[in-house]
Amino acid sequence: MASAxxxxxxxDIVKRFETPDGVLTAxxxxxxxxxxxxxxxxxxPSGCGKxxxxxxxxxxxxxxxGRVSVAGETVSGPHPSIGMIFQExxxxxxxxxxxxxxxxxxxxxxxxxxxxxxxxxxxxxxGLDGFERRYPSELSGGMRQRVxxxxxxxxxxxxxxxxxxFAALDExxxxxxxxxxxxxxxxxxxTTLLITxxxxxxxxxxxxxxxxxxxxxxxxxxxxxxxxxxRTSEIVGSDAFGHYVxxxxxxxxxxxxxxxxxxxxxxxxxxxxxx
Amino acid sequence: MAAxxxxxxxxxxxxxxxxxxxxxxxLLRIALLAGLLGIWxxxxxxxxxxxxxxxxxxxxxxSLFELLAVxxxxxxxxxxxxxxxxxxxxxxxxxxxxxxxxxxxxxSGLAVGLALGANPFLSKAFERFLYYLGPTPKIIFFPLMIMxxxxxxxxxxxxxxxxxFFPIVLSAAAGMRQIESVLIRVGRSxxxxxxxxxxxxxxxxxxxxxxxxxxxxxxxAVIGTLLAETKLSNRGVGFLIIxxxxxxxxxxxxxxxxxxxxxxxxxxxxxxxxxRG
Numbered sequence: 291m292a293s294a295x296x297x298x299x300x301x302d303i304v305k306r307f308e309t310p311d312g313v314l315t316a317x318x319x320x321x322x323x324x325x326x327x328x329x330x331x332x333x334x335p336s337g338c339g340k341x342x343x344x345x346x347x348x349x350x351x352x353x354x355x356g357r358v359s360v361a362g363e364t365v366s367g368p369h370p371s372i373g374m375i376f377q378e379x380x381x382x383x384x385x386x387x388x389x390x391x392x393x394x395x396x397x398x399x400x401x402x403x404x405x406x407x408x409x410x411x412x413x414x415x416x417g418l419d420g421f422e423r424r425y426p427s428e429l430s431g432g433m434r435q436r437v438x439x440x441x442x443x444x445x446x447x448x449x450x451x452x453x454x455x456f457a458a459l460d461e462x463x464x465x466x467x468x469x470x471x472x473x474x475x476x477x478x479x480x481t482t483l484l485i486t487x488x489x490x491x492x493x494x495x496x497x498x499x500x501x502x503x504x505x506x507x508x509x510x511x512x513x514x515x516x517x518x519x520x521r522t523s524e525i526v527g528s529d530a531f532g533h534y535v536x537x538x539x540x541x542x543x544x545x546x547x548x549x550x551x552x553x554x555x556x557x558x559x560x561x562x563x564x565x
Numbered sequence: 566m567a568a569x570x571x572x573x574x575x576x577x578x579x580x581x582x583x584x585x586x587x588x589x590x591x592l593l594r595i596a597l598l599a600g601l602l603g604i605w606x607x608x609x610x611x612x613x614x615x616x617x618x619x620x621x622x623x624x625x626x627x628s629l630f631e632l633l634a635v636x637x638x639x640x641x642x643x644x645x646x647x648x649x650x651x652x653x654x655x656x657x658x659x660x661x662x663x664x665x666x667x668x669x670x671x672x673s674g675l676a677v678g679l680a681l682g683a684n685p686f687l688s689k690a691f692e693r694f695l696y697y698l699g700p701t702p703k704i705i706f707f708p709l710m711i712m713x714x715x716x717x718x719x720x721x722x723x724x725x726x727x728x729x730f731f732p733i734v735l736s737a738a739a740g741m742r743q744i745e746s747v748l749i750r751v752g753r754s755x756x757x758x759x760x761x762x763x764x765x766x767x768x769x770x771x772x773x774x775x776x777x778x779x780x781x782x783x784x785x786a787v788i789g790t791l792l793a794e795t796k797l798s799n800r801g802v803g804f805l806i807i808x809x810x811x812x813x814x815x816x817x818x819x820x821x822x823x824x825x826x827x828x829x830x831x832x833x834x835x836x837x838x839x840x841r842g
Contacts, residue, residue, distance in 0.1 A: 350750055367756075374754040378747040384769045394755050397765070445755065 296323035297481055298347075298449050303356035305342050316342040317354070318506035324449070324483060329475055331484045331492035331499045333538070335546035339507030340485045341377075344453040347483070348374045360449065373447025377454040381426040381437045387413060388422040390437050394445035412440040415474060432456075432463045436470070443474070450482040456491065465523040468494050472521050489542065493517075493534045494526060501538060504545040505552065511541055617815045628816035629823060652805065656828075659790060659801040662718055666725020666786045671779060674730045678737025678778075679767075692738060699731040703789050711797065721793040721801065728789030729782030736781070740774025741767065776840035783836060787829065 305317040316339035324330050334340050345351035347358050349368040358365040360372065368374075381390050388409050389396075395405035413422055416436040426434050435455055442450065456464040468491060475482055475495075486492050492499050493515060501510040517530055525531050602622060608614060609621040620628075631650075638651035681688040681695075706727060710720040744767065752766045768775075794803025802825060809818040 348754060350753055368754050370756065372754075374751075376747050376750060378745070380745075380747045380751050382748065382751075382766075382769070384772065393765075397755055397757060397761060 295325055297326045297361055298324040298483065299357075299359045300343075300347065301357045301359075303343065303346055303354055303358070305339070305346060305351070305354040315506035317346070318508045319356075320502070320507065320509055321356075322500055322509070322512065324481060326481055327479045329482045329484070329495055329497045331486055331496040332502060333486055333489065333492045333499055333542065334502030334507060335504050335542065335549045336487060337549050337552070338502045338504050338545065340487070340502060341453060343507070344374075344451065344485045348372060348451055350374075370445075371448040373442040373445050373450050375439055375442050375450065375452040375455045377457050379431075379434060379458070381434050381441075383426050386423050386425055387418060387429070387437050390426070391440045391444050393441055398445075409440075409444055412444045413437075415443065415477070416440045417470060432459050432467060435459065436467070439471075439474075443478070443480075448481060450480050451485075452482065453485045454487065455484075457486075457488070461490075464488070464491060465494070465526065469523050471495055476520055489535055489539060490526060493531060493538070494521070494523060499538060501541045502545070504548040510545065513538055617813065620816045620819065624816045625819045625823075628814075629820040632817065632820045632824070652824075655800060655802050655805050656824075658718070659794065659803065662721045662794075662801065663725050663783075663786050663790050665718075665722045666790060667729055667779075667783060669722070670726040670729040670786065671733055671782060673726075674733030674778070674782070675737050675775070678734040679741060681734070681738040682741025688738065692735075695731060695734060699735060703728045703785075704792050707793055707796065710793070716797045718800075721790050721798070724789040724793040725786040729786035732781035732785060733775075733778040736774045736778030737771065740771040740778075743774065744770045773840070776836065780833070780836050780840075783832060787832075791825075 300323065301321050303317050303320045304315070307314045307316055318339075320343060322330070332340055332343065342351065346354050347365070349358075349365055349372070352366070360369050363369075365372070382393065385393070388406060391412050392405045392409035395408055400408070410422065413419060416439055418433060418436055418440070421429065421433065426437060429437070435458075439455065456467055459467065471482075472495060474480060482495075484492070484495060496515050499513045499515060501513065502508065503510045513534070515534055517525055517528075517534070605619065606622055609619045632652050633650060636648045636650055638649055638654060640647045640649050640654050681692055703724060707720070707724060710723040710727075714720040714723050748766055748770060749762070752762050757765060790801070791803035791806075794801035795807040798804045802821065806818060806821050806825075809815075809821060
């Protein structure tokens with residue numbers, strides 16, 4: 291992957307936090323780059339600094355070492371070419387579906403009829419035609435997450451940055467929404483960076499997967515996923531898919547068990563202090 | 566997945582048995598009201614209670630008519646002079662005082678509440694005092710208000726202001742802290758400026774707590790203003806009530822209370838509609 295062709299370059303990111311127990315290194319010298327149209331997943335156990343990385347790339351967090359650049363331009367603060375989709379419920383409950391999706395266009399100063407036309411296109415793209423006038427409270431969790439996705443896509447970001455967008459959904463809904471993401475990515479040739487702890491999701495969607503280590507979060511391995519495209523969720527049943535999952539799980543298990551041990555020790559220590 | 570998307574926010578009543586239940590509730594209410602009025606009328610007719618403390622319903626009705634429909638005052642409005650019942654002038658004065666108190670107390674409460682909600686340091690330093698002062702009956706400040714603002718409308722407006730300030734400031738501060746942090750991050754990721762953050766995210770997200778604060782504030786502003794009007798005053802509905810009491814005109818006092826009750830219901834309904842609209 292030649293750096294000159296990359297649209298997103300992440301170089302040597304180090305982010306430390308001051309905590310009551312001393313300095314915690316959340317992200318430790320992580321580097322990678324993403325080519326235009328590529329789908330890259332960053333996977334790691336909880337506590338590996340994935341969300342920190344997400345916030346650094348999205349420009350919501352500063353005070354880090356290293357450099358993030360989009361098309362050669364260094365990022366400081368939220369960048370117009372990066373569209374973020376958050377893990378939490380993030381639709382505006384006081385706006386209808388169409389007004390949620392039209393939000394970035396409204397902020398950009400686009401006229402009413404023009405932005406509604408455009409927003410309607412993105413509502414259709416995530417498969418929510420007919421729900422334009424509904425409020426988020428009237429929708430299911432999966433539908434709301436699709437509204438958030440359409441809202442971010444409506445701003446037409448060069449790079450889509452997603453932080454566990456389906457974490458709160460059940461596995462079946464997640465696989466089906468994965469199909470939607472695959473289809474959108476194919477249609478829009480959307481460069482995407484997905485942060486996740488879900489192995490199936492990562493293999494189902496990605497061209498490459500970056501596996502992170504548990505605390506401090508370093509790059510453990512980068513795996514090319516050479517499954518054919520276009521894909522659908524049916525690929526989950528194939529041998530090749532199983533092979534990738536097994537291979538990555540091997541790396542991941544080691545890291546996840548470190549995290550588990552760490553948690554157990556922390557709970558034990560806290561208990562000892564209380565006594 | 567789509568099946569979960571068909572709940573109505575208002576919670577429509579169940580079709581089976583809904584009508585009969587509603588009718589039963591209505592009947593019970595009518596029965597209760599009729600019963601209370603019957604007991605009242607019986608107490609008035611019995612003569613057991615001191616004369617006029619419980620006047621008959623007919624007497625109250627006549628007094629209500631006099632209060633609302635018999636002109637006894639020349640009200641100069643601009644260049645014209647209206648021949649109206651004096652009550653409307655007093656009602657207007659009270660409403661203007663409450664309105665002024667709500668405006669001053671409401672906007673300052675909102676501003677201070679936003680500052681406290683946005684700044685944990687300020688909130689830590691001052692919010693505790695607001696919680697102490699909030700439930701304190703504001704009438705204890707009235708002597709001070711008279712000294713500062715005189716016996717005229719100034720001290721009444723001041724009472725309305727300090728009454729509504731507290732519920733509004735506390736709900737605005739709490740409302741701001743309740744905003745989901747992810748919504749603010751969404752705003753930042755779309756690169757909103759400060760003004761857009763306030764108008765497109767903070768205020769709409771805080772709408773419900775602010776409306777609740779205004780509702781509570783309106784209630785206590787009316788109480789504060791009316792209480793103030795009952796002391797050292799010659800204008801306003803509060804004055805009319807205490808004047809009727811001093812001249813032992815009980816039917817008039819009851820009529821005033823009935824009118825106030827209706828006005829209060831109307832005001833509450835208006836605020837309620839504003840919160841939904």
